[in-house]
Amino acid sequence: MKNDLVFKTGLVKRALGWLVCLGAVVALVAIIYGIFTHPESQTPSELSSGAVIGVFLVGLAWAGIAIQNMRWSIEGENIIYHGLFKNRTIPLSKLAGFGQLTVIVMAFPFQHVDFYDRQLAHVARLPVSLKDWPKAEAWLAARLRYVVNDGSHILPKLRFADTPKI
Incomplete structure (x- = not known):
């Protein structure tokens, strides 16, 4: 039995998700631009810390996208939580x-x-x-x-x- 009850996050939380995602992407682009425009002034420790910060910013952008896709629905006698990569079923x-x-x-x-x-x-x-x-x-x-x-x-x-x- 398919039910049409789908519940999403509120507008403010989705706006926060966009803000987090776009802010992380802008910061990541700024780090990449800084590394590629001045490669001679970068020490190995600065490059490795830039890589670590880049990985953190990619995770932050992923979290912003995950906030956008948060929803759950009621299908039959189950509650289905739709995550970014997998669904969780709660009977x-x-x-x-x-x-x-x-x-x-x-x-x-x-x-x-x-x-x-x-x-x-x-x-x-x-x-x-x-x-x-x-x-x-x-x-x-x-x-x-x-x-x-x-x-x-x-x-x-x-x-x-x-x-x-x-």
Whole structure:
């Protein structure tokens, strides 16, 4: 059974991904230009550090592209997380609850949905845009229980919403 529920990252996070990717590419081009225009003034240690920085910048550009492609979909009784190179399948039978996590960075909210198993162990954290959250919440609430965190993100005190506080 094919379902058309596909959830992507929010607009702000995708813009951040473009910023990271383009910034890394510009810095990499600047390093390459500097090395090739002045090869006589480069020492071997400068060349090796330039290569290490170049590898780091390629990884940073890859991370920016990965942010652009982050999405997850619901297909039948599975949640499919589509990564850059491979997909991860999470069967709904493995899950018992879900919760919402909103992180606000400089007035920009980044929203995620957390999935938990029956022992309230964290299974996955997947991004969702603010406009897609009501649709995702309605679909998940019909199949899973809410998980409430009475603690903090550092010291969580997780419980299902229908169990009393202890």
